[in-house]
Amino acid sequence: MELRDRVNTALKRAMKDKDAARLSTLRLINAAIKDRDIALRGQGGEQGIGDDEVLGILGKMVKQRQESARVYEEGGRLDLAEREIAETEVIIEFLPKQLSDDEVQAAIAAAVEKTGATSIRDMGKVMGALKADYTGQMDFGAAGAMIKERLAKQG
Known part of the structure; x- marks a missing residue:
């Protein structure tokens, strides 16, 4: 429905x-x-x-x-x-089940891999991939900080 x-x-x-x-x-x-x-x-x-x-x-x-x-x-x-x-x-009640922190980390890892992100400059690509797949299932503000941290370690 x-x-x-x-x-x-x-x-x-x-x-x-x-x-x-x-x-x-x-x-x-x-x-x-x-x-x-x-x-x-x-x-x-x-x-x-x-x-x-x-x-x-x-x-x-x-x-x-x-x-x-x-x-x-x-x-x-x-x-x-x-x-x-x-x-x-x-x-x-109308939102899908929220992802746990571990699930968010796994989703970020998959999005980084999928987009080929290597530095903070690629953050927009990663965020776009996450929003396409996980709208309503995660806090994108918190995810943004996690993405920055992950990409800073890579770069």
Whole structure:
């Protein structure tokens, strides 16, 4: 089932269950997807975005909420932090299983091998290969640091 369909099915279920918090988060997800669809249409794209882009949107939404929750906790607004965490949990349901650190290291090693990367200058190639294969499954910010470390040792 397409990711967009899974979100819509969950949205309908939340409406039937009268789960206001979950419904609100699912509507935010749908709005983000539709915004991206509209932007794509403006560039001449007739069809909506694919699952890879939806995964990217969901990953970005999770990061935003985690950061907001951290800021709210530091500011003593635990009620708002809890709401952000609850939204994060709903969004994460639609993301693929996150890779462990060992799996990320193995994926980086494979991407370095696949792209023939030999120095930090090749970091973009490696990151592109990882994003093509692992969108939504890893934190690319953390992976970037691991790639730099690996390529610095090689170079």
